[in-house]
Amino acid sequence: MPFSTLPEPIVAALTEKGYAQPTSVQAAVMEPEATGRDLLVSAQTGSGKTVAFGLAMANDLLADGGPGYVTAPLALVVAPTRELALQVSKELEWLFAQARLRIVTCVGGMDPIRERRALHGGAHIVVGTPGRLRDHQERGALDLSALRFVVLDEADEMLDMGFREDLEQLLDATPETRRTFLFSATMPKPIVAMARRYQNDALRISTIDERQGHGDITYQAMAVSPSDIEHAVVNLLRFHEAETAMLFCATRDNVNHLHATLNERGFAAVALSGEHSQNERNRALQALRDGRARVCVATDVAARGIDIATLNLVVHVEIPRDAETLQHRSGRTGRAGRKGTAVLIVPYPRRRRVEMMLRGARIDAEWVPVPGADAIRERDAERMLGRMIATVEEPSEHELATAERLLAEKTPQELALALVRAHMATLPQPEDMADTGEMPERGRRREGFDEVVWFRMDIGRRQNADPRWLLPLLCRRGHVSRNEIGAIRISANQTHFQIPNAIAARFSAALARTAQEGAEDESGIHIELSPDTPREVARTNARGGNDRPQRGPRPGGSGGPRGNREGGREFGGRGGPGGEGGRGGRGGYGESRGAPRGPRSAGGDRGGY
Template sequence: MTFDSLGLAEPLRLALEAEKHLKPTPIQIKAIPVALEGRDLLAVAQTGSGKTAAFTLPLLHRLAADKHHRVPGSPRALILAPTRELASQIVERIHAYGRRLKLNTSVIFGGVPHGKQIKALKAGTDIVVATPGRLLELLNNRHIKLDRLEVLVLDEADRMFDMGFIRDIRKIVRFCPKQRQTLLFSATMPPTIAELAKEVLHDAQRIEISPEKVAVDRIRQQVYFVGAQDKRKLLADLIDGPETGQAIVFTRTKRGADRVCRGLVEGGTSAVALHGNKAQGARVKALEGFRSGKVRVLVATDIAARGIDIPGISHVINYELPNEPESYVHRIGRTARAGASGIALSFCDAAERPYLKAIERLTRVAVEAVDHPLAQVSQDEAPRRPAKRGARGAGPARKRRRPGKRPVPGGRPFAKSRAVQRQSEASV
């Protein structure tokens, strides 16, 4: 099947040809016709499956076909995204696909001054792409109205739940007219998202694209069983390898990202860190440097696990395995973009073995173990557990006492004070 058979307007088909997007992905084949019919849609698909085009193309088709005069501060379409990076990525795709259409798009997110965003809204815009927090702030201050909204898109709904945005989303939906088209996209479908879907969707068509298969199609996955103290040396050795091009290194914490990045820079590797504590200007600069090729390694938390679409990434390295297996799927999906192949390497210390087992259960693939001089930890070694109280080296064991009893030299609990006795009698 080609995009010509999906019924999209000619300007969109020409833009797709210019972007060298000739064949639609499975999620696009199933979602675009439903969205073009004006129906609500619930789509479950992993990042990297082409879902951004699955909702932006029918959205652009609808707005271009039904032209209206722009009203200051009242967009016709709203796309909610969990992070600034993903919001910016969506705007880039809208500009690419809608290059032949006379539609205006604005992006709204936190971390930057309000002035330019308010000015863009007052000038009039057809589409707003926003993160929930800043949008709700502008709604409460009446800088934007959603009374003319025709289409609402919730992208990466499960990620927005993880980041604590569900309450904000429910508040935003109350500002929207009841007569609208709503498209909800999520990589997973936990009970909370299923409940949200029932609230915001009406007579929706559900589409699900095998999430387990997306991660393993063109990505070679390998794991190094290595002690936590040897991860830094192993990373430096792999980064210096001739087969490693641009790479994203994932850590679990922000401090960990800064620490790993600092170690790479001290070793002579061009690297930048990306996480939630960085100012918006620093985050944009880091991504631009990485996208242009000036920076070879991006060290990031899971904030970069979605919304980073850079075709030249050869390796994804999990310096620390995520404690949620779905995050692993999103992480390694940053490589093997646009039909290319990629390599995902993971470092696994003894305490992370349960994380690896959970990942293998989700992906239904046994990750290939790789030998390395620094990776000499036995694969069968059990994770270390904290020593029991009273064990050698753990200090003396303490005797357990019954709750509510205070120990005294005579072995009897202290008697209640007269004031406490009076208070107890009064309460009875």
Template sequence: MTDFTQLGLTEKLVTRLTEAGLTTPTPIQEQAIPYALEGRDIMGLAQTGTGKTAAFGLPMAQRMLARSRKAAPKSAQGLVLAPTRELAKQIRDNLMDYVSGAHLRVGLVVGGQSINAQAQRMMRGVHILVATPGRLLDLMDRGAVTLEATEFLVLDEADQMLDMGFIHDLRKIARALPEKRQTLLFSATMPKLMEEIAGAFLDDPVKVQVSPPGKAVDKIDQSIHFVTQPHKRELLIELLDAHREELALVFARTKHGAEKLKKSLEAAGYAAGSIHGNKSQGQRDRALKAFREGELKVLVATDVAARGIDIPDVRHVYNFDLPNVPDNYVHRIGRTARAGADGRAVAFCAPDEAGALRDIQRVMKLDIPVASGTPWPGVEPAGRKGRGKPQGGRPGESKPSNRRRRRRPQRKQKAA
């Protein structure tokens, strides 16, 4: 069995990993770390929850530790870009664990926090800077951060950065970086625009891939319920009741919808919280901390959390609303079955979400088993799990006899 020492990591780093409970490399770590230690550029394709942070963080830390260079003012020797504040903070925390006791300083600059305080902290410089693209550019425009001495660059979850419209920010950052550097790009999917990003950032990269794009974690038990929008809340509470002591993450499509659902669950007696774009960074951090520590059993979120939550104890992910972007379904359900654990992913599909479900199944190249309800027209999942329930109805309702009756179109809400 391969261990971290065999990958070329130093004894000090391996000891630190062992103390953190990491003894066996994941497939992406096993493939990427040796190339990264050689200084090669890497294009890594791996779904969320596969250990990418260690795959890029450990070799970068080891090479910096070997040189023992001081951090220059306002600069960063290594830069890690992430699409969301939650993911950036998670990466920063993991990196700090890896280099605990060493001289390396790890910084974090993200939106939702005081830019003046961040500029002040950058006066000393850091060895590794973890940042979201927008806030990094704000600090660069102020002259508070320079990338002239950056020798290591990591783009984590690069496909989501494209989905979130960061393409222009990434181009600006690329122009500010030295041509001579090592770049590691990690993505769960490979959209066409990624080729442009790879061409702008990578030099003769080696490609490592541990799972096909769009493939969900094998240990996730997936199912889908066909239910009308008004009956989703009732069904969600019914399913949550069966696992009250286990952590559940619920995804809603909009900020307003997430907050409304959170309040509804609180009224039903659940210890629930929410994170979305209308929450301050402090509120989001507190909600995640309470969820991680088990004070909250249910966390309702928009796609801001689809790739920014690494909580091993999450056993259930509910897609209360299906995502508009098919790949986001894979990232959402990747919040469970972390670190080799088992998990369940349950999706609700209303009539106007049939197209979204069809796109999701096409990306994943599989049909999600049906747990209840009758598939809406145009959706033909392969199997059924458990006893079916009437089409679009609440548990125990009889099937409507008037098939020609029109359903009132639901009002579309502004996306989060």
């Protein structure tokens, strides 16, 4: 039997729970070379880590029939969030139930007096969050002098959340003879440094394939116009119709905005961010678990430690700040052998950065277009047909009578049509994407563009000008459709584009009405009739001239035109990339954390719809 080296009470608990074979991480901690040693373990979330460190402690804790009553805990397990700590405690309770070990949980949001009373009553294993454990230790309620084991679960997340000082104070108060287990999905430098300081000759265990990302997660990336991000979210949710989906945003403001938008569109959605109380978090999670809600909009920190069995879709609405965050977010799905899908919604100007991030994370993501309305309706039809042709339970007399009345009044075709319409009426409508995801062809000739005039803008390649976000901007400023904009020529500091001669006057008038000299948003971008064609400008530059007197690169880095302090607002409405330039105001999806920080770079702290 694979668990034959474990104490009898543990074997009995595993058998009762249905364990036939250990997972890879559980098998690794039971190897002879791991006996008596500190452990530094890399394993994916959902791989059975909690049971693994329970098994690693079992022989020592239950030697000679078990410890009996104790006055000080023998093992301390530290987790980053309340939800994860409660989950760990629940797992250890059934694992050590037949061994009659007492487990006490100490987390924020619970009654501290009751926790202190439980600690004074004698606990073999204490599970808790760093802040609450430190509070009990400082008050003298948590005695760490007899510890044989310290387990740091999701150690990388605890350091990311700012718990280093709490962890160090707890570890410094423990005996030097203790064994220390560090479990972490990733191994950044701070984790390695902590391992060197607090572990002794630790055995390094890794059950993660370093050549690729999580094997149970399918990764997709979708390049979209910044103005289409919300539409892409709606279509993804409608296309997948996931049992539970989690959408990640960078800031609490963005979470609240997207949550309100989805609820307004008819999705059953809940929100999780730092501004929500513990009771609100509990209600939101319970709604997801019992099926009353199917979509959760969350920030990175708020989603940590959450384990929802039905979660099979993760959408990165805003780009993760690095590869580790990408893996942590995506790891909410594809757990314990279940399959999941992780989708990155990528504004066009950020595609290169995302490709580099995916390479760094060794993730092979497929670049696919956003599902369109036709594809969603086809999926809806398939799902409905699948439900309709499924085996029907034995009908009641009332149901048969109602069916016969309907057949007497309507033809089968009319009844089927009514059924389809009734079903579709309950579903949120898909969005027609304003941008199909294809790059506008430069120099193309279309009907109505035989006679054109050239306009120019005072932004170019140096300001990250790109047709994919320039098109929506010009449509808003000039009150035209994308089909009324012709060829686009981008030079160093200018962009030239064609407008049919028939609408040039109307376009110019709209530009004048929407312009605001010196404004920090897109209305401050100067657009005017061009006295020269792009070819004439190019010849001037070749002779040593310049496009025109320029104000130079604006403060804020490379986030988009002007790179100003309100990056997200530059493109209007729900438009442009808040990006790496500026603070990402309320106008469009920004990136609150992302690229290396320069002056006013990386999107600041607000991001923003």
